[in-house]
Amino acid sequence: MPLPKSLRRQTASSSASQTRRKPCRICHNLDPRSHPSSVYHTESSKEATASLTLVLDALSLSKTKDPAEGGCRFCGVLIHALDAFFEGWRGCRQRINVDLKEKGSIKVGIDGDKWKGELVEIYTTSASRAPWPTLGTAHHIPANAGSDDTFDFARRCVQDCLTNPKHVACKLPSKSSIASPKRLLDVGRIAAPIRLIDTQGKSFQYVTLSHCWGSGHTLTATKSNWQKLASNIRFDALPPLFQDAIIITRQLGLRYLWIDSLCIIQDSVRDWETESSKMGAIYENSYVTISATNSGDGGARCLVDRWKPIKIDYENTTGKAFVICARRMLEHHPDLKEGHPARPMGPLATRAWVLQEHVLSTRVLHYTATELLFECKTSYRCECLPSRKAYPTTPALIPKAIAKKSKTHDPVWDAWHHMVEQYSKRDLTVPGDKLPAISGIAAKIKEATGSSYIAGVWKDNLAADLLWSASPASSSDSNRYAMDAYRAPSFSWTSLNVPVTYYTPDEEEREAFRSSIILLSSSISATGLNPLGAVSQASLKLRGPTVHALLSASQRDGIWEYALLIKGTSAISISPDCLLVEEDITVDASCVGKTVRRAHARNELSSFKAPVMCIGIARYDSWTSGLVLGISKRGAPIWERLGTFAAGIEAFQKADETTTQIA
Structure with a gap:
C-alpha cells in the first residue's frame, strides 16, 4: 500500500x-x-x-x-x-x-x-x-504460526530453559518422582492410532493444552465413549485446535498430550473432582504448556496466518527512495518499571480457569494473533524480542515471592492479592467453579506458608485478606447484585461476580499496619473431594472493636451511594460489595426491626436509613479500616458483609470489644 x-x-x-x-x-x-x-x-x-x-x-x-x-x-x-x-x-x-x-x-x-x-x-x-x-x-516475525522458523523458535526456547544452569526454578523433580495425570493422549507416532491411555501411575513426559472450550461442541471423554477413545481417535474427527496441539507436540519431539476435556471423564463427578484438584501439579510437571491464546474455542486453530506487515514508500530530502515497514502488534511485553509480567492478549486471557494454568506451569508457549511468546519461571522471550531476558513472568510470580520472604513481610501475600485481582476480572462458564478454578494456586500458597485457607482468605493474613473491595464496572452491570445461589461466605470475595482490589500500602504504611481482630474460631465445609474447592458453608468468629451505625442509601445522577452515620462523626462513605437493600428482620413470623442486605436482581431499589454494625479490622496510624455488616437471614448473632469503610480513629473511640460471627 x-x-x-x-x-x-x-x-x-x-x-x-x-x-x-x-x-x-x-x-x-x-x-x-x-x-x-x-x-x-x-x-x-x-x-x-x-x-x-x-x-x-x-x-x-x-x-x-x-x-x-x-x-x-x-x-x-x-x-x-x-x-x-x-x-x-x-x-x-x-x-x-x-x-x-x-x-x-x-x-x-x-x-x-x-x-x-x-x-x-x-x-x-x-x-x-x-x-x-x-x-x-x-525482528522478523514469520507470516504463519506453523512455519519452520516459529517451530525452531519454540524448540530453542524450551531447550534453553531445560539446559540453562541459571534456570534453577524451572527444574522439575526427578522423572521417577513425578506422578503423571491419570490419562494422556498418545499422539507421537504418525503411523499409529491416536488414543487415550491410562498411565497407571507411571511417569511420562507430556505437553499440556490451555484452551477455551467456547459455547460450541467440544469433543469430550464420557463414561460411554471412554473405551472407544482409548482404542482409536481419527485425526480428522478432532477439533481443529486439538489437531494443532498434536502437531505442536510432535514438532517438539514428544508423544503425549494432556487435554482436560479428553483426559477427564466429564460426566463423572468423582473423576472430575479428583483430576481437577490435581490440575496445578499437572500443569507444573508438564514439559511445556501450549496456550491457545487467540483461540475462542476448539474450532479456532492456533497455527494460523498472522497479521501481515505493509510497506510504505518514502523519499528523503535528496529524492532517494526507501521502503519502510509497518505492522500491527499487541502490547504484550513485560513492564519492567512496574514489575508486571507479559500480557498475552486474546479470548483465553479472559477465562478464569486459565490463570492458574499459566501461573503454575513451568514453561508456556503463548500462541497470539501476532506472534509466539515464551515464558518460564526464569525468563521471557517472544518472536519480536527473541533475546533471552530475566523479565518478570507469570510462572515466576509465586517462586519469586517465596524467595523474597523476610522476617517483617511475606511477599507471598502480595502475590496472592495480585492474582486474586487478576482472577476476579475473568469469566467463568460455571459459577460454582469460582473456588475450584483457583484451588491449584491456593494449594501452592498453602504449601509455601502453611496457613489455613478459608474459602478465599488466609488465617495468617486475615486482616489484610478481609479488606478486599469490590469495583463494579458500571451501575447497570448485572454483576452488581448478589448471587441467587450460595457459593461462598459473604466475607469472601468469591461470594460475588465482581472484580476486586486490595489496598496496597507503601512501606511506611506497611510498618504502621496493625490488625484489630483476633480469630477465635472458624468453620468450613467442602462440598466435594477438593479440600480447597467448593464449599457449602464457612464462617469466622472474630473478637474486635465494633460500633453500631445507620447506613444511608441515596441516588445521585443514577448512581447509588452509601454512607455510614455514626454519632459524633461526619458521614463516612463506604465501598459497597454490591447494590444494597433495606429488609425487615423477622423472627417467628414477627417483625422486630430493620437491617441491610445485599440486593438481588429481583429486589426493588430505594433510598433508606437502616441500622448496621461496623467492625474495625485494621489500623494505619490514625486511620481504621473495617467491614460494614448486616444481620444474616439466619438471624442474630450471625452477620453478613455489606462493604468496607475507612475512617479516622475518632469514629471508633467509643467502640466495644465484642465477639462477632460472620458467614
Whole structure:
C-alpha cells in the first residue's frame, strides 16, 4: 500500500527547503532527540540514546496537509500506517501515543477501548538502509504460526530453559518422582492410532493444552465413549485446535498430550473432582504448556496466518527512495518499571480457569494473533524480542515471592492479592467453579506458608485478606447484585461476580499496619473431594472493636451511594460489595426491626436509613479500616458483609470489644 505519489516524488528543491525548517511541531520529524521531553539513557560508556513519547491529537494529525502542499512527510508516514491498521481513527477524538527510541522501531497506539492494547510498529528491515538516522530495525516475525522458523523458535526456547544452569526454578523433580495425570493422549507416532491411555501411575513426559472450550461442541471423554477413545481417535474427527496441539507436540519431539476435556471423564463427578484438584501439579510437571491464546474455542486453530506487515514508500530530502515497514502488534511485553509480567492478549486471557494454568506451569508457549511468546519461571522471550531476558513472568510470580520472604513481610501475600485481582476480572462458564478454578494456586500458597485457607482468605493474613473491595464496572452491570445461589461466605470475595482490589500500602504504611481482630474460631465445609474447592458453608468468629451505625442509601445522577452515620462523626462513605437493600428482620413470623442486605436482581431499589454494625479490622496510624455488616437471614448473632469503610480513629473511640460471627 504505497504512499501517494505526491509524497514519494517531490522535487529536490522543495525537499531541501523542507530540510531547513524546524522539526514538525506535531511529530518532531519522528526524531527522539533534541525535544524538550527527550530522555537520554546511557547504555554504554561511549554513547547515550534518546527516547521520546509524543502525545498527538488524532484530529490535528488527520488534518495535516499533504506533503506536496507543504505538509510534513513524517506525519505522512504516521497517517499511512494508521490508515492501514486502525480503520476509523480519523474520526475519533482520542490521543495518539508515539513512542520513539533512537535506533529503535516506532510504536504508535491510540487511547480508548476500541484499540486497547493494539499498536502499530514502524521500522526498517535489516537488509535496507534506514531512511533517517534514528529509525531502527525490528525482528522478523514469520507470516504463519506453523512455519519452520516459529517451530525452531519454540524448540530453542524450551531447550534453553531445560539446559540453562541459571534456570534453577524451572527444574522439575526427578522423572521417577513425578506422578503423571491419570490419562494422556498418545499422539507421537504418525503411523499409529491416536488414543487415550491410562498411565497407571507411571511417569511420562507430556505437553499440556490451555484452551477455551467456547459455547460450541467440544469433543469430550464420557463414561460411554471412554473405551472407544482409548482404542482409536481419527485425526480428522478432532477439533481443529486439538489437531494443532498434536502437531505442536510432535514438532517438539514428544508423544503425549494432556487435554482436560479428553483426559477427564466429564460426566463423572468423582473423576472430575479428583483430576481437577490435581490440575496445578499437572500443569507444573508438564514439559511445556501450549496456550491457545487467540483461540475462542476448539474450532479456532492456533497455527494460523498472522497479521501481515505493509510497506510504505518514502523519499528523503535528496529524492532517494526507501521502503519502510509497518505492522500491527499487541502490547504484550513485560513492564519492567512496574514489575508486571507479559500480557498475552486474546479470548483465553479472559477465562478464569486459565490463570492458574499459566501461573503454575513451568514453561508456556503463548500462541497470539501476532506472534509466539515464551515464558518460564526464569525468563521471557517472544518472536519480536527473541533475546533471552530475566523479565518478570507469570510462572515466576509465586517462586519469586517465596524467595523474597523476610522476617517483617511475606511477599507471598502480595502475590496472592495480585492474582486474586487478576482472577476476579475473568469469566467463568460455571459459577460454582469460582473456588475450584483457583484451588491449584491456593494449594501452592498453602504449601509455601502453611496457613489455613478459608474459602478465599488466609488465617495468617486475615486482616489484610478481609479488606478486599469490590469495583463494579458500571451501575447497570448485572454483576452488581448478589448471587441467587450460595457459593461462598459473604466475607469472601468469591461470594460475588465482581472484580476486586486490595489496598496496597507503601512501606511506611506497611510498618504502621496493625490488625484489630483476633480469630477465635472458624468453620468450613467442602462440598466435594477438593479440600480447597467448593464449599457449602464457612464462617469466622472474630473478637474486635465494633460500633453500631445507620447506613444511608441515596441516588445521585443514577448512581447509588452509601454512607455510614455514626454519632459524633461526619458521614463516612463506604465501598459497597454490591447494590444494597433495606429488609425487615423477622423472627417467628414477627417483625422486630430493620437491617441491610445485599440486593438481588429481583429486589426493588430505594433510598433508606437502616441500622448496621461496623467492625474495625485494621489500623494505619490514625486511620481504621473495617467491614460494614448486616444481620444474616439466619438471624442474630450471625452477620453478613455489606462493604468496607475507612475512617479516622475518632469514629471508633467509643467502640466495644465484642465477639462477632460472620458467614
